[in-house]
Amino acid sequence: DRAAVLAGRRVAVSAGGTREPIDPVRFIGNRSSGRQGAAIALAAAERGADVILVAANVEAAVLAEVRAHPAVRIVPVGTAVELRHEMEEASVGSDVIVMTAAVADFRPATVEELKIRKAELGGAAPVIELVENPDILAGLVAQRTAGQLVVGFAAETADDEDRLLELGREKQRRKGVDLLAVNPVGWTSGFESDRNSIRVLDHEGAVVLREEASKAELAASLIELFAQRLGR
Ligand code: C5P
Numbered sequence: 001d002r003a004a005v006l007a008g009r010r011v012a013v014s015a016g017g018t019r020e021p022i023d024p025v026r027f028i029g030n031r032s033s034g035r036q037g038a039a040i041a042l043a044a045a046e047r048g049a050d051v052i053l054v055a056a057n058v059e060a061a062v063l064a065e066v067r068a069h070p071a072v073r074i075v076p077v078g079t080a081v082e083l084r085h086e087m088e089e090a091s092v093g094s095d096v097i098v099m100t101a102a103v104a105d106f107r108p109a110t111v112e113e114l115k116i117r118k119a120e121l122g123g124a125a126p127v128i129e130l131v132e133n134p135d136i137l138a139g140l141v142a143q144r145t146a147g148q149l150v151v152g153f154a155a156e157t158a159d160d161e162d163r164l165l166e167l168g169r170e171k172q173r174r175k176g177v178d179l180l181a182v183n184p185v186g187w188t189s190g191f192e193s194d195r196n197s198i199r200v201l202d203h204e205g206a207v208v209l210r211e212e213a214s215k216a217e218l219a220a221s222l223i224e225l226f227a228q229r230l231g232r
Contacts, residue, residue, distance in 0.1 A: 005227035007048030012090035013041045013098045014136075016056035018080040020107035022128060023116045032102035034058030036153075036196055036215045038066045040098055043219035045071040047227070052090040056083050056101050080104050080133040091140055091148075096226050098151045099137045106130035141176045149229055151222075152177040155185040169205040178203055178229065181222070200225065 015037020019027040034055060041053040042065060051072045055063060058076075066072050075090070077083045080103045091097050109129040116126055137152050144150055154171050158164035168182035183198045196218055200209040211221055 002046050004048030006044055006096075006223065006230075009044075009049045009095040009230065010093055011041070011044040011049040011051045011096045011098065011226075012054070012087060012094040013037050013044070013051065014054045014056065014083060014087055014101035015041070016058040017102040018056045018083055018104045018133075019078055020080065020104045020133075021078075021111045022108050023112035023114065025115050028104055028106075028108065029057070030102045030104065032056075032155075034062050034101075035194065036218070037098070037100035038062055039215040039219035040100060040222060041072055042066040042069060043216070043223045044096070044226075045069045047223050049096075052094075054083060054086045054090060054101070056103075080107065080136065084134050084136045084139065087136055087140060088143070091143070094148065095230055096149045096151065097140050098153075098222075099140070100153045102155065103136055104133055107133050135175075137175055137177065147230070149179070149226055150177050151179045151181065151226070154180055154182045156182060157185060165199065165201070165207070168199065168201050172201045172203070172205060179208070179225070 016034035017030040017032035019029045021027050041051045045051045053072055054075045054077055056077050063074060067074055075086050077086050083101060109131045141150050152175050154168055156164055156167045158167055164182060164184055168180055172180040180201045181198045183196055194214055196215050197212040198218055199207050202208045209221055209225055211218055
């Protein structure tokens with residue numbers, strides 16, 4: 001039986017990956033499926049929380065189960081700028097903020113109104129100028145209210161565990177999050193998979209959770225951890 005460890009709590013979760021338009025038919029995107037974020041939203045709702053799930057380009061099938069839960073509201077978004085707006089709104093009054101979404105660090109400086117056509121480029125390869133996107137997590141940390149728990153995710157490619165934790169600790173400090181879930185990724189694990197492997201670092205860089213399991217099991221462990229931290 002699932003204890004309602006988050007009863008009366010509000011949780012805001014972002015999931016998926018942003019898409020930054022180049023022209024009406026093309027975008028710069030990433031491989032994040034939104035599965036881990038959807039699993040966290042569902043686990044939080046099942047433990048009594050009211051949940052807002054800001055979903056960036058997440059396939060309908062990935063959202064089917066979480067959509068069916070009455071305590072979850074799903075807000076679909078496309079770009080990083082849209083995601084920031086919705087997460088800033090959702091974070092007001094939230095006890096826990098979880099940023100699992102993969103946010104594009106850069107977006108095209110201008111979006112072509114008409115489709116870029118190869119035949120009209122005169123044989124030259126197009127050059128796409130990029131501008132930096134806001135760091136949404138940093139903004140949420142800066143606006144954090146008393147008692148609010150802010151959680152980041154970091155997908156990292158590292159040759160070994162020491163390097164993975166080193167990258168994670170550096171990122172935890174730089175982002176100022178209460179908890180950072182680090183997961184090693186490659187072309188064969190992490191993103192589209194139903195399983196995941198994470199290490200969670202606290203604000204002092206200590207590993208407070210290390211688990212390799214299904215994304216649903218990891219979500220359950222994360223919720224326990226959030227509830228513990230909120231209780232302090
Ligand atoms: O630095 P990196 O992109 O790996 O940081 C990952 C964490 O920061 C994730 O929690 C992600 O959602 C968040 N992020 C963000 N805004 C960005 C880039 C990343 O909120 N522009």
